[in-house]
Amino acid sequence: MSNYSIKDLEQLSGIKAHTLRIWEQRYNLLNPKRTDTNIRYYDDDDLKLILNVAMLNNHGIKISKIAAMSSKDISEEIIRLTDQSVDQNDQIQALTICMIEMDEDRFEKVLSTNIIKLGFEDTVLKVVYPFLTRIGILWLTGAISPAQEHFISNLIRQKLIVAIDGETGNSFGKTFMLFLPEGELHEISLLFSSYLIKKHGHKVIYLGQNTPNADLISVYKMQKPNYLLTVITSAPAGDKVQEYVDMLGREFKESEIFVTGLQALDQSLAIPSNIRLLTYAKEIKNVLVKMEEQTV
Structure with missing residues (x-):
């Protein structure tokens, strides 16, 4: 399990650290842990939650409502939004969540939905390549592990090989x-x-x-x-x-x-x-x- 600073969460989610602290204090949205030297950090569950919260909030759902939702409700709403949305940033965010959670089935569905909407070529150019750029940034900052990067890269590689064979x-x-x-x-x-x-x-x-x-x-x-x-x-x-x-x-x-x-x-x-x-x-x-x- 990885440890994240609040700056890591900011970079991964796009939500300012100041805002995250307010949400944490006002809605008890996050539960930071502390090291033996009393330094605050967040774990994988916190990261997954904040990525989902960021996507819902970007779609106009108030943070007070999100904070009252169960984990199941949040997950179902994310899936619904991803399936319906044609916004590139939403799709990149969805793939990022799949990578963090190492969820192969969900990754397959997100990518297949985009291929149906955009075609294979545009999916690669408009979604996969920007997503890979994001992975590169996360890799350089140490926000993702080698296992997560290899997991998602190999899934993309498999998709490309299947398309080439066609x-x-x-x-x-x-x-x-x-x-x-x-x-x-x-x-x-x-x-x-x-x-x-x-x-x-x-x-x-x-x-x-x-x-x-x-x-x-x-x-x-x-x-x-x-x-x-x-x-x-x-x-x-x-x-x-x-x-x-x-x-x-x-x-x-x-x-x-x-x-x-x-x-x-x-x-x-x-x-x-x-x-x-x-x-x-x-x-x-x-x-x-x-x-x-x-x-x-």
Whole structure:
């Protein structure tokens, strides 16, 4: 069980610490514990409650009414609001609650409802990606555990793999080779790119996580793909990114290479002529649409 400060609750829920203290005193909404050195902290149950309370309050339900509701009533009202709402922030909040509670069934329902309303592609772009950004912030601040992050990331990964399997591509499209550098494990953006590429009728050679340079070069020589795509999120890092980008430009001169990810975009890199930086997830779709326009 994790421990949270009131500042953690503020960051996770969006409710100011001052307001949380008032709710605590006036409505006995939270029950802070104390360490042996008398420092106040909150536990997982407090966090789950305040996330739910924040969502209900944002929908105009007065805090006095929420404080009088049972846990069951709060849960049922949250489910009702999530099912009916088309607001992106509501859906991100619902997914955050699923992550904190590690509730796979509820996560599945929230995501499936969004896919029905928005379609798979827009669900990823408008709900999942902003949610992942939020996870990144929570991870950096220590507000969520590795287990919670891995739990939700793997569920999203499974959804993407199922969607990819539903797209067949065709023999007349271009060939894309997708891979992550050695040591890189953040696969969701690469999987989504694979989905988009196959949806637009192209072939994907998917090498996935942690691809050694020697294997990458070997497969390239065998398959001769038209395009390469990689995401550099955490590895390589620092000055090694320039070295890696230079290697890609040098070894794969006959193909156009798309590179994205925080490590690539946060640096002033000297970009080889056959490499193009993509600044956000949707940009790969724009590339595919332009390719289609050029063949018409």
